[in-house]
Amino acid sequence: MKLFFAICLIACMPLLSAAADLRRTEYTEAVIAEDVTWRGSILVRGFVVVAPQATLRVEPGSVIRFAQSASGQLPNLVVLGRLHAAGSVEQPVIFTADSSSPSRGEWGGIVLLSTEKRNQLDQCRIKYAQNGIEARFSTITLNAVSIEQAQTGVLSYDSVVQMNGSSVVDSGTGIEINTSEFEARGMTLSSCLRGALFYSSSVLLSTAKITNNLQTGLEINDSRVKITSGDISGNEFGARIKGGEGQLFMTSFQRNKQSALHLLGSRVKISRCLFAENSQDAVRSEDGKALLINNVFSGNGGFNLYNAGSDTVTARQNWWGTTDQRKISQKIYDQSRDKKSGIVQLYPWLNEKPQLTP
Secondary structure (H helix, E strand, C coil), X not given: CHHXXXXXXXXXXXXXXXXXXXXXXXXXXXXXXXXXXXXXXXXXXXXXXXCCCXXXXXXXXXXXXXXXXXXXXXXXXXXXXXEEEECCCCCCEEEEECCCCCCCCCEEXXXXXXXXXXEEEECEEEECEEEEEEEECCEEEEECCEEECCCEEEEEECCEEEEEXXXXXXXXXXXXXXXXXXXXXXXXXXXXCEEEEEECCEEEEECCEEECCCCEEEEEECCEEEEECCEEECCCEEEEEECCEEEEECCEEECCCCCCXXXXXXXXXXXXXXEECCCCCCEEECCCCCEEECCEEECXXXXXXXXXXXXXXXXXXXXXXCCCHHHHHHCEECCCCCCCCCCEEXXXXXXXXXXXXX
C-alpha cells in the first residue's frame, strides 16, 4: 500500500509542479528591502520599488504583469538597488501590461534611479510600456532585449547604457539618450515614429540597423559619435548630425525618402560609406566642417552632394558612379549652380568603386 502511494505521488509530481508554476505572486505598491527572486507569474499593482540595499533577480520564463492600483497612476518597477533579469532563448522574461488587449504606453516601464550597480537584462521582452527602460544617473546593460509597442523604448539621462543584440520596434521613439554614454552592438531600431535621438552624449554604434522609421532614422546633436558598419535605410529622413564630432565608417544609407545624411556644423569624417537609391539628396551639408572620402554614390534621386552653405565642402577621392566629369557635376549642387553657395572640391575623384564599402 505504501509503495502504491509513493508511485502515485511520484507520477503526480509534474502535475503538482505545473500547478505551482501557475500560481501568481502579487505586489501592491510595495518596497523590496532585501534580496528577492521572482519566478513564474508576478502581478504588480501600482509599483514595486527595489531599495538601494536590495537585489531583484528574475528567473527564466517569468512573466511580470503591471496593473494600475487604486490611485490610477501608471504602474512601474523602480530600481534604486540592483535588477538582474536572466531569461533564455527558450524562456525569455516578459514584462507587460495586465490587459487582454493592451495598447502602447499602458504601464510606466522599468525605471532606474541613481543605481550604478550591475543592472542587467538578458533575453527579455518589454511590451506596451510608456518608457521600456528609463535610466537616470544609472548603469544598465541590455543583452538580447526586445522592446515593443512603447512610447519610448530606452530613455536615458546622465547614465551609462549598453545594448547588445537588442531591438526596439513599433514604438514612438526607439531610443532617446541625453548627456549619457551609449554603446550598442547589433542593435535594431525599426518601424518606429523616430528611430534614435542623441543629445550631448558619447555614442558608439556598431552593426546597428536603423530602418523603416516613419519620420527620421537617426538624430545626433552636440555629441561625440562613432558609427561603424551601420545600415540606415528605408526611413523618411536618414540621419541628421548637428554639432559635435566623430566618424561614420562602412555605413549604408539606402532608400531613404528624403535626405539620407544632413550635416550641420559637425566635424565628422565620413569614409567608405554607401549612399544609394535615396529618393532625394544623398548628403546635404550646411558648412564645410565635415570630410567625405572614399565613399560610393549611386542611383540617388536628388543630388549626390548638396552644398547648402557658403563654405567649401571637401569631397575628394569619392566614387560618383562614373568618371565622366559632366555627369559627376550634374549631381553636385554648389557655386556652379548658385553663387551664394560654396564650392565642392571633388577632384581628384576615384576611377572605380573602392573595395571596402558596404
